[in-house]
Amino acid sequence: MTINHKIEHILQHKAKFIFITGGVVSSLGKGLASASLASILQSRGFKVRLRKLDPYLNVDPGTMSPYQHGEVFVTDDGTEADLDLGHYERFSGVPAKRADSVTTGIIYQRVIDKERHGDYLGATIQVVPHVTNEIKDFILSDITDEDFVLCEIGGTVGDIEGQPYLEAIRQLAYELGRERVMFIHVTLLPFIPAAGELKTKPTQHSVKQLQEYGIQPDMILCRSQIEIPQNEKRKIAQFCNVKEENVIAALDVKSIYQVPIAYSHEGMDAAVCKYFGITNAPAPELSKWEHIVNVLQNPEGTVNIGVVGKYTQLLEAYKSLNEALVHGGIANKYKVKIKWIDAEKLESEDAEQELADVSGILVPGGFGQRGTEGKIKAIKYAREHKVPFLGICFGMQMAVIETMRDVAGVADAGTTEFMPDCEPVVGLMTEWDKDGAKQIRHKDGDLGGTMRLGAYECDLQPGSLVAKVYGINKISERHRHRYEVNIKYEPQLQQSGMVISGRSPDGKLPEIVEIPTHPWFIGVQFHPELKSKPFAPHPLFVAFVKAAIENSRLI
Numbered sequence: 026m027t028i029n030h031k032i033e034h035i036l037q038h039k040a041k042f043i044f045i046t047g048g049v050v051s052s053l054g055k056g057l058a059s060a061s062l063a064s065i066l067q068s069r070g071f072k073v074r075l076r077k078l079d080p081y082l083n084v085d086p087g088t089m090s091p092y093q094h095g096e097v098f099v100t101d102d103g104t105e106a107d108l109d110l111g112h113y114e115r116f117s118g119v120p121a122k123r124a125d126s127v128t129t130g131i132i133y134q135r136v137i138d139k140e141r142h143g144d145y146l147g148a149t150i151q152v153v154p155h156v157t158n159e160i161k162d163f164i165l166s167d168i169t170d171e172d173f174v175l176c177e178i179g180g181t182v183g184d185i186e187g188q189p190y191l192e193a194i195r196q197l198a199y200e201l202g203r204e205r206v207m208f209i210h211v212t213l214l215p216f217i218p219a220a221g222e223l224k225t226k227p228t229q230h231s232v233k234q235l236q237e238y239g240i241q242p243d244m245i246l247c248r249s250q251i252e253i254p255q256n257e258k259r260k261i262a263q264f265c266n267v268k269e270e271n272v273i274a275a276l277d278v279k280s281i282y283q284v285p286i287a288y289s290h291e292g293m294d295a296a297v298c299k300y301f302g303i304t305n306a307p308a309p310e311l312s313k314w315e316h317i318v319n320v321l322q323n324p325e326g327t328v329n330i331g332v333v334g335k336y337t338q339l340l341e342a343y344k345s346l347n348e349a350l351v352h353g354g355i356a357n358k359y360k361v362k363i364k365w366i367d368a369e370k371l372e373s374e375d376a377e378q379e380l381a382d383v384s385g386i387l388v389p390g391g392f393g394q395r396g397t398e399g400k401i402k403a404i405k406y407a408r409e410h411k412v413p414f415l416g417i418c419f420g421m422q423m424a425v426i427e428t429m430r431d432v433a434g435v436a437d438a439g440t441t442e443f444m445p446d447c448e449p450v451v452g453l454m455t456e457w458d459k460d461g462a463k464q465i466r467h468k469d470g471d472l473g474g475t476m477r478l479g480a481y482e483c484d485l486q487p488g489s490l491v492a493k494v495y496g497i498n499k500i501s502e503r504h505r506h507r508y509e510v511n512i513k514y515e516p517q518l519q520q521s522g523m524v525i526s527g528r529s530p531d532g533k534l535p536e537i538v539e540i541p542t543h544p545w546f547i548g549v550q551f552h553p554e555l556k557s558k559p560f561a562p563h564p565l566f567v568a569f570v571k572a573a574i575e576n577s578r579l580i
């Protein structure tokens with residue numbers, strides 16, 4: 026379908042588009058703002074969809090260091106995406122898809138593929154219209170009965186990389202009609218203590234810059250540490266050509282789950298409805314958010330959980346994990362206090378001392394050798410001291426290696442990921458089944474997009490702890506890993522007290538291990554944190570936090 030056909034096609038649907046840009050500084054929380062707006066529109070009965078357009082040249086963040094990019098979020102359909110897609114899912118409950126995440130890398134790859142294929146019929150390929158058309162094509166794809174499609178443009182207005190995106194959305198506003206498109210610009214009002222004032226000038230400049238690209242924002246969302254006086258809002262409205270009621274304050278709040286309520290109180294959803302001429306929208310129904318905030322503000326107690334990882338200096342690397350633990354706390358009406366423990370440091374530290382004050386231990390996913398022995402040390406401590414333990418992906422692989430080494434007596438048990446001469450308890454699988462088709466990967470193949478990615482089914486062993494936790498015997502969870510525990514070690518593991526209680530439907534891949542003689546010891550090959558939501562906490566996190574609370578009462 027050509028882009029013009031696509032536009033005509035979309036015009037027959039009811040979807041309205043909201044484009045979210047950012048200015049002044051980066052890290053303003055545009056993702057959270059987009060997710061929160063989506064959730065309040067949902068609370069008025071609208072169907073929403075959230076999308077992220079990332080201007081960097083990587084095809085996806087899968088090959089980027091967590092220090093560069095934070096966590097890589099994985100969708101059911103196996104897309105490795107920006108962590109903002111995690112916010113989108115956590116706030117809206119709508120599972121994100123491949124069609125909801127794009128980067129300049131993907132856009133250029135598509136354009137160049139078409140050029141090589143001769144699809145442009147001899148034309149000179151240019152940013153406008155070829156790259157911009159590809160961006161528009163992405164924005165308009167895979168839309169059915171959504172009321173609102175919210176598209177967040179990554180980066181900050183003025184970035185060279187972002188320009189084709191701004192041009193594409195500018196064009197779309199005219200092609201779809203201004204009444205179908207709204208531009209929201211997120212900015213910062215810095216507070217100058219010496220003057221005791223909030224400053225609006227950076228916002229004015231940022232809006233001017235947006236106007237240079239032909240985009241007039243319809244709403245300005247102003248991040249601010251303190252209440253914004255009405256006369257400052259008026260000033261912004263006047264200088265930026267925006268209605269005063271569409272200058273919305275986004276004040277700092279204690280918990281991200283307060284944001285939807287805060288925005289709604291500021292009138293954001295009402296202003297959006299008014300902009301689109303929607304007069305009959307139901308009032309927002311925010312009780313589920315009120316409940317969450319209420320529990321977060323009035324917990325019955327606090328439980329300490331130790332997370333032994335390698336990226337503990339940058340908590341963005343464990344975004345979903347952190348949130349899933351909070352959700353597990355909400356379900357138990359407890360505050361979860363996370364003690365971030367550097368796995369590498371733990372190697373030379375006294376584990377007894379470092380871990381004495383935590384009631385549960387979690388070893389998250391990871392790649393590479395650094396910190397491995399620290400993780401194994403923490404797992405040994407959890408197993409021997411009967412401290413509730415949850416191992417995720419790499420954490421599960423390390424738990425299996427720990428039992429093989431320490432209980433089964435195989436001193437060189439290891440993973441072929443970085444131990445070439447070990448007993449390969451964890452090794453590279455080169456073939457596996459997905460939905461009846463064979464997936465193949467090669468040892469020296471590309472690193473990007475070649476892992477076992479996305480949702481896979483798993484059969485749980487009836488009567489096992491994990492079957493009790495889930496309350497069902499068949500689950501589907503999201504994966505992101507290259508290596509697997511080799512099922513041939515099952516007899517040795519079993520003799521050592523570790524049971525494989527979840528496996529792939531063909532029986533070949535161990536997906537979950539547990540130790541039945543331990544109060545709560547579970548390792549999972551997948552990433553349960555990716556599916557947890559504040560209003561639908563993941564059962565594994567609910568049960569893990571509960572076990573940790575029970576353990577804390579014993580101490």
Ligand code: GLN
Pocket residue numbers: 389390391392393417418419420442505506507508509
């Ligand atoms: N590095 C391990 C693998 O590739 C684990 C990955 C992870 O924890 N996500 O299998």
